[in-house]
Amino acid sequence: MNLTPLRLAQRPTPLEDWSALLPGLRIKRDDLTGSTLSGNKVRKLEFLMAHAQALGKSYVVTCGGLQSNHCRATAVAAAQLGMGCKVLLRTATVPQAWDAATGNYRLMRAVGADIEFVTPAEYQDRARLLAAAAGTRGYAIPEGGSNGLGAFGYITAAEELATQWGDDPPTSVVCATGSGGTLAGLAIGLAKVAPSVPAWGVAVCDDAPTFQRIAARASAEACEWDASLPRLGEADFNVLEGYVGRGYAQSSPEEQVTLMKAGRRGLVLDPVYTVKAFRAVLAQEPAFGSRPIFIHTGGLLGLMT
Ligand SMILES: Cc1ncc(COP(=O)(O)O)c(C=O)c1O
Incomplete structure (x- = not known):
């Protein structure tokens, strides 16, 4: 692509071992991309x-x-x-x-x-x-x-992540999915640098077909920016349903339990996105395998409302 991205994020963000919360778990701390200018966006x-x-x-x-x-x-x-x-x-x-x-x-x-x-x-x-x-x-x-250009943020994040895991690749990379762009970028980036590692998006609203459609459109657009990228179709995007709970931005008692379980170890999740996706991680969803990486996408200001 012939567009030079700006430097706004504090990166690379750390890839941390969180086996204290779940054996084998690592977390990519994209909640640490900044303070006011923080998270995946x-x-x-x-x-x-x-x-x-x-x-x-x-x-x-x-x-x-x-x-x-x-x-x-x-x-x-x-x-x-x-x-x-x-x-x-x-x-x-x-x-x-x-x-x-x-x-x-x-x-x-x-x-x-x-x-x-x-x-x-x-x-x-x-x-x-x-x-x-x-x-x-x-x-x-x-x-x-969440369009093709925005997806490059997580195409490059996947490259950053692969450098960090070195010779210890994960069984999956998991993120919360709210408008589809993070998953789109991650899946495209992983298809490019680590095709055997699946990206999984946990839906925090809507359903899998909605996000697969959005992500496939973003992939087509991303290829217009960089024709060397793998072009992914709807079926190439993995979206897990079942964790929307009471609905978008609505909390359930089960999510409160997850928030507190992580919080007591000093991992602070947000109530709208990451807590729902992290619930799927702690539930050890079989699709994620035994050594997942969770992307903490931030959103902590959501706790201050
Ligand atoms: C904190 C946080 N995590 C995850 C997401 C989901 O990312 P995306 O919209 O790219 O699916 C969002 C935004 O929607 C968010 O604000």
Whole structure:
């Protein structure tokens, strides 16, 4: 590809042994890619923001829920790069008092993002809303940064990971899946550097076919950026269902148990994404094998809401 990514993340992130929690388990600490600019989204933004700058755009526009990690990371990155940022935040109830704002939403405010609230019904039409808000001067980043270019964040993360595991490869690499982009990049990256190691996404909302469709589209787009990449189809993406629990961003008692089990060992998970996926890891899902690597994708501000 002839686009040089920006350097926004603290990387390489550590690959740690967590056999104290589960024998054979290692965790790639992508929750440590930064503090305010943290989690998995930063890796995608290194490519997406570079593209926005290469096109000479002065601001970016993106969308997500009121407590979106992706919108927060985009707002922080834009502020650091001296660019404007507009976020379309989905919420049924518009928050009133800014001093009562929490978590990601509070941080978006703190870095001066231009915030527009949209109802869940309006949000259905988000692609059109994004394009309209971007106009000709702005750069539209899709929900979760999950397109072919964003996938490069985890194509390169897979390369980073393979260097770290050296001659001790895992039986699988597991991540939480909320908009499909992280899984897409991981699967493409592993197909390139370690074809015998499967990537698994644990769905935290929606279902497997939805994410397989999104990931296959991202793979086709990624090949337009770099024709040397393996092109993966829907069936090449492994998505595990069964861990959505009570629904997106809804916690269940079983998830609280997982949160506390990890927390007591000093591994802090977020309540929306990583706790659901980590529950599948602790349940020793047979598909993951006996020596999985879990990607901790961050999201800790979700605990502060
Ligand atoms: C903390 C965290 N983990 C995992 C995910 C899932 O990543 P993706 O949207 O690329 O599927 C997200 C975002 O959706 C996230 O914010």
